Amino acid sequence: MMAITDYRLLVVLGPTASGKTRLGVGLARALGGEVISADSRQVYRGMDIGTGKDREEYGEIPCHLIDIADPGYEFSVFEFQRRFLDVWAEVRGRGRLPVLVGGTGLYLDAVLRGYRLVAVPANGPLRAELAALVPEELQERLCRANPRLHNTTDLLDRERLVRAIEIAEYEAEHPPEPLPALAPLVFGIRWERSELRRRITERLKARLAGGMIEEVERLHAAGVPWATLDYFGLEYRFVASYLRGELNRNDLFQKLNSAIHDFAKRQETWFRRMERHGVPIHWLDGAAEPLTAALALLGRTGARAGR
Known part of the structure; x- marks a missing residue:
């Protein structure tokens, strides 16, 4: 059981297809917050279906660090950390609660373990x-x-x-400036393995039916090279291979589905590594009511948003 704390940041993490966005938005709505994305691909404009931006889930809740760069721009963990800290301060300055939501382990780690990153120019x-x-x-x-x-x-x-x-x-x-005290409270979503696999597969089917192939076609027609699409991995790499005639439709689905399952395992491995390095994660059962459980946990511990 976590200690009573004044938190200045809520964090929602979990593997792909675990329902992070829904929980993050639910917490933001219940607690007067705004969502900050921790997804290394959602920063790019035009990459919507393949990255799962799920805009319809946000409703009136603002979401930051989405659509802030063009595909092809090299968005680094250093830039993410710097932009996150700026947004975190802005959200708190408005009297709102920052809720960091995502599954990019390196981005989450940079925030939660306070990477001391400095932009070093060539000398x-x-x-x-x-x-x-x-x-x-x-x-x-x-x-x-x-x-x-x-x-x-x-x-x-x-x-x-x-x-x-x-x-x-x-x-x-040039020693780095001290980082602010974020006082984070971290929630993670867990699913039984077979159920998470089912969710991943069903979501992939929905995305393919919902225009993901056409999205990649538009990106390439707008000037995004095949090499850049390959670099983005998963959906963009496999759909690009399909569009180049290197995969048929069945192979596209089977190979991409397997790759996303493997990616989810790597995410879970990263989260376990974060715990070993001192990041406490309060795990919630995705098959139950994670929002209800998170709010109940906050209420039971007396945790409250710090000022």
């Missing part, structure tokens, strides 16, 4: 200086700049090694 003079050093000298310089180095793969590739030195030396001179 031409430094790179010229490093070009004269042999790999062993570069490794030594990186270890001096970052004694707490934990990603040893940076020591194996020269380009990554140079970039790691660039980042470490920049951060030493």
Whole structure:
């Protein structure tokens, strides 16, 4: 049982097709909140059906960080964190409760575990200086700049090694600003495995019938290259393969359905990893009434929105 707390952020997470949007909107409606999306693909305009924006579920509830970039723009976790913090402050400034909803583990982790991210520009003079050093000298310089180095793969590739030195030396001179105290309260939705698989399959059928193939056609006709659609993965990669004649309709469904099931497993693995790293998640049964359970849990613990 969680301790009594004043929370400044509600979070709703779960695997794809688990009903996150419905729960997030329900909490926002009940508690005077606004939704902030934590989905790495919903940031892109025109990618609606494949990403499951489900606009009809929001009604009068505002939703932020959806449709803020054009496909092809490289939207990073750093930009997500920066934009999230801006929106979080704006929503609270209006006296409303921010409700973060999504399934992109890296985005959620960046917020909940407070990644200290800094935008590090390329340093031409430094790179010229490093070009004269042999790999062993570069490794030594990186270890001096970052004694707490934990990603040893940076020591194996020269380009990554140079970039790691660039980042470490920049951060030493430009320490990141302290992050605000978010005081998050995190809810997760769980389903029995077979039921989640059924929900994923039924949703995919509905999306294919609802114009997902035509959506990908429109994106490509508007100038989004096949390579970019492949990069977005899952629905966009497989539908693009179908449109290029590399898959027939049955293979499109079967292969995409299997890929989404695998993706849901990876999401659940990421959430378990977040728990191991100290993020408490209060799991709700998706087959019951998760909104009722979440509100009851808030009431039982005395949790209340902080100011």
